Amino acid sequence: MDLVVRLVYMLIFPGFLFLVFYGMACDWVDRKLYARFQNRVGPPWFQPLADFIKLLSKEEIIPEAANQNMFRVLPVVALAAALTSFLYIPVWDLTAFYSFPADLVVVFYLLTIPTLAFFLAGWNSTSLFAALGSLRTLIQLFAYEVPLLIVLMGPALLAGTWTISEISAFFVQNPSLLGVNVIGLVVALVAIQGKLERRPFDIADAETEVVGGTFTEFSGRLLAIIHLVVNIEMVVLASLISAIFLGGSFGLGPIWGFILYLFKTLFIVTLLTLLKTLVARLRLEQMMKFCWKYLAPAALFQLLINIVVKAFLV
Amino acid sequence: MIDKIVRWARVKSPWILHFNTGACNACDIEIVAALTPKFDLERFGAQLKGTPRHADIILCSGPVTRQIKDRLTRIYEQTPEPKFIVAVGSCACSGGVFDGCYSVMGGIDTTIPVAAYIPGCPVRPEAIIDGVIKLLEKIDTPLPSENATAQGIAIGGDRN
Numbered sequence: 282m283d284l285v286v287r288l289v290y291m292l293i294f295p296g297f298l299f300l301v302f303y304g305m306a307c308d309w310v311d312r313k314l315y316a317r318f319q320n321r322v323g324p325p326w327f328q329p330l331a332d333f334i335k336l337l338s339k340e341e342i343i344p345e346a347a348n349q350n351m352f353r354v355l356p357v358v359a360l361a362a363a364l365t366s367f368l369y370i371p372v373w374d375l376t377a378f379y380s381f382p383a384d385l386v387v388v389f390y391l392l393t394i395p396t397l398a399f400f401l402a403g404w405n406s407t408s409l410f411a412a413l414g415s416l417r418t419l420i421q422l423f424a425y426e427v428p429l430l431i432v433l434m435g436p437a438l439l440a441g442t443w444t445i446s447e448i449s450a451f452f453v454q455n456p457s458l459l460g461v462n463v464i465g466l467v468v469a470l471v472a473i474q475g476k477l478e479r480r481p482f483d484i485a486d487a488e489t490e491v492v493g494g495t496f497t498e499f500s501g502r503l504l505a506i507i508h509l510v511v512n513i514e515m516v517v518l519a520s521l522i523s524a525i526f527l528g529g530s531f532g533l534g535p536i537w538g539f540i541l542y543l544f545k546t547l548f549i550v551t552l553l554t555l556l557k558t559l560v561a562r563l564r565l566e567q568m569m570k571f572c573w574k575y576l577a578p579a580a581l582f583q584l585l586i587n588i589v590v591k592a593f594l595v
Numbered sequence: 596m597i598d599k600i601v602r603w604a605r606v607k608s609p610w611i612l613h614f615n616t617g618a619c620n621a622c623d624i625e626i627v628a629a630l631t632p633k634f635d636l637e638r639f640g641a642q643l644k645g646t647p648r649h650a651d652i653i654l655c656s657g658p659v660t661r662q663i664k665d666r667l668t669r670i671y672e673q674t675p676e677p678k679f680i681v682a683v684g685s686c687a688c689s690g691g692v693f694d695g696c697y698s699v700m701g702g703i704d705t706t707i708p709v710a711a712y713i714p715g716c717p718v719r720p721e722a723i724i725d726g727v728i729k730l731l732e733k734i735d736t737p738l739p740s741e742n743a744t745a746q747g748i749a750i751g752g753d754r755n
Contacts, residue, residue, distance in 0.1 A: 488645030
């Protein structure tokens with residue numbers, strides 16, 4: 282029985298199937314809203330699914346000079362890391378499916394693995410453009426990762442725990458303290474744009490500069506998996522932000538909690554799309570400057586506020 | 596059944612690569628115009644891709660010059676199957692006014708198989724969209740030989 286429950290967790294909900302389809306839904310919401318913001322009609326609802334099936338049916342080309350096994354395995358590694366990280370984030374309940382002390386750190390590092398896998402994949406594909414793109418991916422990592430981690434530390438400090446479920450539960454008990462983290466929420470949203478490599482930080486796969494960026498040499502099934510990973514990462518990050526900065530599902534029980542979860546994650550996706558529409562692509566050094574000059578100090582300022590609040594109010 | 600689903604997905608998600616084979620840039624500007632929000636190709640699922648590895652449809656503009664011939668062949672071979680080449684503009688269809696010139700091979704079909712021809716000098720964005728949609732319809736109803744790439748479909752017309 283325990284095994285069946287675990288298999289359901291892994292394969293259906295909240296594992297593979299749910300994440301794949303919700304990732305596609307988020308992708309569609311993102312693209313449709315982006316189109317509407319640009320006064321276009323936008324793609325139909327089945328677009329991400331059609332893209333996925335089409336990519337699955339296409340020929341798969343692997344460069345001769347690349348390491349064949351690594352080329353095949355790296356997208357799957359990224360997928361596995363992205364899928365695993367979701368198990369520790371509470372969805373409808375206040376407790377996650379698997380939860381242990383300090384799982385926030387684990388989720389954070391699991392979310393770094395796709396980026397590193399993409400870097401290796403680009404580097405391994407022995408194409409000039411892929412190498413350039415993957416180096417940019419890695420350089421970008423140093424720009425957004427630090428502000429994001431600092432900003433996630435804020436609510437953790439306030440709640441006095443590194444466990445995502447407990448942070449979420451803390452804010453359900455003290456909803457007024459959610460207002461303290463507004464700067465943190467903004468910083469996190471901007472940093473996530475970097476993590477997902479979306480505008481203004483889509484430097485790594487800027488098609489006008491480096492052709493296809495990191496994924497230049499990927500085609501067919503492997504490209505489908507990569508797109509899937511990016512979509513799932515978006516869902517995981519939106520859920521993480523919702524659990525940490527917005528109080529998660531507020532413990533409303535399975536049905537209402539789940540509806541609230543969908544509402545909050547889609548709200549975060551909408552904010553991300555709005556940001557993507559508003560801004561143009563930065564250059565690499567502009568991004569570095571922005572992240573270290575403004576984003577990281579803002580994150581530190583948020584931490585300071587949290588320390589003061591923790592010392593005098595809680 | 597699976598064939599049907601795959602064909603449906605293929606028609607609903609044509610990713611485009613734009614390749615200039617020696618055009619005067621007029622057709623290229625029109626292709627870029629067709630991809631702008633005004634014409635919104637994404638409603639058909641089309642996306643402009645930077646690399647041939649991601650592309651399904653290659654929009655070629657211009658006559659094939661001797662310089663570009665090898666590159667065009669290489670781009671064609673780099674694209675994963677199934678792939679469809681669209682000749683955009685009169686020059687791409689037949690060589691146009693440059694036909695017979697010492698430095699020019701002729702139309703795109705002198706070098707690689709073409710699936711659709713869209714005439715015009717330059718073609719209007721509407722004609723490009725019309726041509727690509729007609730190509731997609733053709734993919735949706737396969738020919739008896741199941742090989743639309745080699746057959747060549749004359750499509751569209753100049754709306755100037």
